[in-house]
């Protein structure tokens with residue numbers, strides 16, 4: 001079996017918020033590069049990447065150009081292909097567009113491997129469990145008013161969610177009291193049993209993380225995420241050692257080497273791995289293994305349709321972030337039911353692009 005063709009296209013999905021029926025900005029889109037790898041045996045693999053923002057067109061070109069270099073290779077040889085593409089891209093890597101593009105190709109290769117071997121990806125990678133917990137993400141944003149965020153949290157509980165994430169570091173430079181009050185109000189409406197996570201998206205300084213983080217401790221956050229600049233490993237480590245609340249981080253790191261620095265510095269209690277920025281499934285599994293060696297749990301970032309397999313495959317998989325940004329790329333995608341996701345049982349990723357997207361690849 002050889003790689004015969006790699007095709008890609010840009011799909012612009014409406015930036016909707018279906019989990020709690022949140023407000024949307026008319027005309028706003030999420031721009032995703034989707035890829036398909038076709039083999040000489042007739043097996044097709046699907047891959048996804050994004051974070052190109054204004055350079056999404058350049059990201060598509062990167063997928064096409066790297067994909068062309070993979071034609072003729074054995075799709076099982078994921079490390080050989082990754083090395084070939086890395087060499088060909090020269091020093092345009094290791095982060096940035098190169099890694100984002102590699103991720104789409106690597107993910108499609110693993111889909112092909114699963115299909116060729118007749119195994120769901122989760123089984124192929126380790127098969128630790130067949131169902132994983134999932135939390136609602138994207139419905140409780142810092143841009144919402146206090147009333148809006150409290151109402152949305154209530155709707156998530158009504159809809160069966162037992163874990164959900166919100167954000168702090170409110171826009172416009174708020175006071176610590178205002179930040180803490182927001183968590184207090186959300187905790188009041190969801191009750192003591194629901195797991196509540198909170199993302200700072202790198203917006204606090206280390207002193208702010210101490211000051212606000214300590215005041216949040218009575219509200220029992222399940223984790224505080226990206227409390228300060230993602231590569232301030234020592235700053236993160238100071239916060240992680242001082243606060244009782246577990247600190248999560250890792251989604252902003254590209255490739256595998258920065259995770260070594262983060263883990264050696266003891267910057268986080270929970271390792272978050274982003275499939276796209278880490279460089280695909282091959283690299284994701286390496287970071288998961290590193291985290292296991294440091295006795296740390298792993299959580300996912302975005303693309304729950306693929307991450308359900310990865311979190312299910314490993315012994316230290318903790319919970320899947322259910323952010324519904326990519327669900328409408330696929331026919332009948334895996335969806336959470338009352339806070340958990342079953343691993344798809346079809347070979348490979350078990351994902352099929354919608355007919356409209358599939359037609360867009362051409363022949």
Ligand SMILES: [Mg+2]
Nearest residue numbers: 199225226251
């Ligand atoms: Mg985050």
